[in-house]
Amino acid sequence: RNEPGLKSAREKLFRARGGRARPICDDKVLASWNGLMISALSRTYSLTGNVRWREAAIRATTFLLDNLFRDGRLLRRYRDGEAAFEACLEDYAYLIDGIIELALAAGDVTLIARARELQACQDAALWDEGVGAYFTSSGADLIVKKYEFTDGALPIA
DSSP: OOOTTHHHHHHHHHHHHHTSOOOOOOOOEEHHHHHHHHHHHHHHHHHHOOHHHHHHHHHHHHHHHHHHEETTEEEEEEETTEEEEEOOHHHHHHHHHHHHHHHHHHTOTHHHHHHHHHHHHHHHHHEETTTTEEOSOOOTTOSSOOOOOSOOSSOOO
């Protein structure tokens, strides 16, 4: 860190970086990704006992439920004060999992009721009784609805 010449090299790099276009900032909030984060924060709290992680999970959960859960359905994306797009299976599944992890970590049984409420909405929106599986999205405007039975980069919802 304090090697001779390193400070000068850093300053040159910083000046060169200042002349480039700044990268685009992706500021959307997705239910699925935040559900994964809530789960991770809750587990981290359980392992460390550091209330900072629990409080962050609670804030994220409160934000998502207040802004993305409306009229008995979950929306997928929040951006610039607007919630939009019907939630997909992964949105429901990861958020429900995150809320359950938080309920267990924080000892808050009221969160279990919220998870059950979301589960009932997921069932109503995505369950196909004939196949015995969930559609990946409700896709009212899709010609064919699809099912996922294998994991990809993330575990299957």
